[in-house]
Amino acid sequence: MAKISPSILSADFSNLKEEIGKVEEGGADFIHLDVMDGIFVPNITFGPPVIKKIKAVTEVPFDVHLMIDRPERYIEDFIVAGADIITVHAESTTHLHRTIQYIKSYDKKVGVALNPSTSLESIEYVLEDIDMVLIMTVNPGFGGQSFIPAMKRKIQRLRKTIDDNNLDIKIEVDGGVKLDNAKEIIDLGVDILVVGSGIYGAEDVVQRTKMFKNI
Ligand SMILES: O=C(CO)[C@@H](O)[C@H](O)COP(=O)(O)O
Numbered sequence: 677m678a679k680i681s682p683s684i685l686s687a688d689f690s691n692l693k694e695e696i697g698k699v700e701e702g703g704a705d706f707i708h709l710d711v712m713d714g715i716f717v718p719n720i721t722f723g724p725p726v727i728k729k730i731k732a733v734t735e736v737p738f739d740v741h742l743m744i745d746r747p748e749r750y751i752e753d754f755i756v757a758g759a760d761i762i763t764v765h766a767e768s769t770t771h772l773h774r775t776i777q778y779i780k781s782y783d784k785k786v787g788v789a790l791n792p793s794t795s796l797e798s799i800e801y802v803l804e805d806i807d808m809v810l811i812m813t814v815n816p817g818f819g820g821q822s823f824i825p826a827m828k829r830k831i832q833r834l835r836k837t838i839d840d841n842n843l844d845i846k847i848e849v850d851g852g853v854k855l856d857n858a859k860e861i862i863d864l865g866v867d868i869l870v871v872g873s874g875i876y877g878a879e880d881v882v883q884r885t886k887m888f889k890n891i
């Protein structure tokens with residue numbers, strides 16, 4: 677069974693405590709926090725102060741997806757704010773290996789995200805060092821976009837690499853995951869599904885989270 681990481685990007689920002697409570701009640705395994713800086717992606721969301729506030733309202737681990745330029749500048753701030761898993765984009769940091777080691781030095785889980793056009797080869801030499809690969813299945817920056825079909829091949833290839841090499845790495849998929857494609861995506865070998873509009877766009881968010889958990 678895949679784990680579910682609801683993205684609050686599509687939640688009502690004026691009422692985050694209640695919005696997080698709903699997915700917690702529905703059985704969410706993580707809370708996915710999309711941090712955007714208006715430079716790496718063409719959108720701006722929130723940063724450590726907001727994360728610190730909402731950390732106090734839930735026990736669910738925080739899965740922090742950094743879509744910011746040179747994330748190494750802010751790692752400590754996100755850890756102090758309450759990040760449990762920190763994911764950086766391979767495209768956002770010049771010295772990816774160093775950034776990974778830096779996150780690990782705080783004893784936190786580390787993920788690396790890949791934009792749709794970035795190949796798996798770009799992370800070949802850091803696979804032994806990371807806990808998770810986040811495959812972007814939309815171009816990052818916005819919720820509510822459509823899943824890019826070519827990413828299915830990428831997920832399958834990554835699954836095979838992990839299995840063939842006995843690596844202890846989770847595959848997370850982010851973007852365009854809906855009730856009608858979730859089963860097909862899980863069957864490609866995905867461990868964690870990020871779901872934004874597919875959960876927060878529902879009339880009954882608790883019920884919708886449970887439906888994703890039961891796929
Ligand atoms: O990182 C991102 C977008 O850049 C995602 O986490 C989105 O928030 C997912 O939203 P949906 O595609 O599920 O609506």
Ligand SMILES: [Co+2]
Pocket residue numbers: 683708709710741850870
């Ligand atoms: Co995300």
